[in-house]
Amino acid sequence: MKKTAVLLMIIAVLSKVSGFLRDITLSFFYGATSTSDAYIISITITSVLFSLIISGISTAYIPMFKQIEHDKGHRSASLFTNNLINIVLIVTTGIILLGLLFSNLLVKLFALGFDGETLKTAVLFTRIGLVGIYFTSLTQLFISYLQLNGKFTIPALIGFPFNIIIIISIFISSQTNIIILAIGSVLAAFFQMLFLFPTLWKTNYRYIPIVQFTDKNIKKMAIIVFPIMIGISIDQINLMVDKTLASTLVEGGISALTYASRLNDFVQGIFVLSFVTVMFPLISNMAAKKNDEDFKTSISDVISSVILIVVPASVGIMILADPIIRLLFGHGHFDERAIDMTSHALFFYSIGMIGYGFREILNRTFYSLQDTKTPMYNASISVVLNIVLNFVLSSYMGISGLALATSISALFCSTLLVISLRKKIGAFGLKGNFITFVKVTFASTVMGSIVYVLYVYIIPEWNALLKMTVVICAGSVVYFILVNFLKVKETKLILSYFKKKIHL
DSSP, X not given: OHHHHHHHHHHHHHHHHXXXXXXXXXXXXXXXXXXXXXXXXXXXXXXXXXXXXXXXXXXXXXXXXXXXXXXXXXXHHHHHHHHHHHHHHHHHHHHHHHHHHTHHHHHHHHOTTOOHHHHHHHHHHHHHHTTHHHHHHHHHHHHHHHHHTTOOHHHHHTHHHHHHHHHHHHXXXXXXXXXXXXXHHHHHHHHHHHTTHHHHHHTTOOOOOOOOTTOHHHHHHHHHHHHHHHHHHXXXXXXXXXXXXXXXXXXXXXXXXXXXXXXXXXXXXXXXXXXXXXXXXXXXXXXXXXXXXXXXXXXHXXXXXXXXXXXXXXXXXXXXHHHHHHHHHXXXXXXXXXXXXXHHHHHHHHHTHHHHHHXXXXXXXXXXXTOOHHHHHHHHHHHHHHHHHHHHHHHXXXXXXXXXXXXXXXXXXXXXXXXXXXXXXXXXXXXXXXXXXXXXXXHHHHHHHXXXXXXXXXXXXXXXXXHHHHHHHHHHHHHHHHHHXXXXXXXXXXXXXXXXXXXX
């Protein structure tokens, strides 16, 4: 599992770099303005509708597939897959039609501060973007199917065609008509889906036009999915409140918050999701076979591995938030005001980075046990806490308060999930995880202090890119030496993997 996860990290880094180029291109041509706000809100709305349709379904699909395959064989699991795909297409059609009818209301819900041309632009973008939900829904189901068949590499690569097409559409729209922004998003989703077809064919997947709403496995899945969808809808309400408040605080606030959030997601996408992607099908299989000891060991290993990487990343980003934003986005129409808003938001998002990571791992762990209620209850607590903190902190801190509220709620609710899992399955290595956390936190603090001194006092006049490269490399070396000195076991596992690859 660790070997595949490391490979996925490498692919994720490259994919996220292309994602950064996409965001940098948008910030260069449109900055943090009403146009970028309208575009981001339209993307947010379609993402929310997509999440409501498919995120819960695809999450429940993997353990359901494993259970059906274990009980009745691969053919029955494949028939279930095709039935599910066709039902999703029918449901998606209904959601899109409703979205088209009420697109004006949707935009106002997500961006209360929009009016005039900004509102009209956001509504137009949203109506065009709704079509892309067809493609993103199918893509997510196909990805889950490929992962079940041990195909992780190609699904990890789908960010490349998506980001390339978005970048091209941003450039063309800046020279012609902004409507190309929305059309580009739909085309990107379409080509992302097509990218998976050759690998799907190799797994012997064949489409069957079957629709059986009364199938007992579909009924069972609906029961499992419902709490997941409630949890997701609660999270989307949280997102809606964030965006709405940002739209009322300052022009460009949505863009600044989004750029900072994307950078925070960069670490999650590379490290946390790489492990979770590989872990989920495996632990679902262990849960189906009642393999309790390996199940617990796998969870503990993933948690420690995430601590090893996410904690120093969080410290480094907090220290270098301003220069990171300045280096990546401080060009073109992205002015000093936008840099200031975004870097402050990034700092406060980074505080909760380990909380986001734990929550992702633990939610999937509960889903593999076909327990969808615990994550739902947790999401409910999280959103209530976050919304209350949003209103309180944003009144004092503006955009930064929204980011800090998100971090606090993530840390609090990931702690609740740990407690709940401990009660459900018994001991699963928390003592070892805590020891790793203490060691890693100490090493990260020392690393952060050295990075700060080096950046601010020793090489302050160097070229920005060169200076950033030097401090990141120096910080990485210091951290690596310290965690080895402190005998953090996960370091040896990762080193062993790379040594084997070099010898190969």
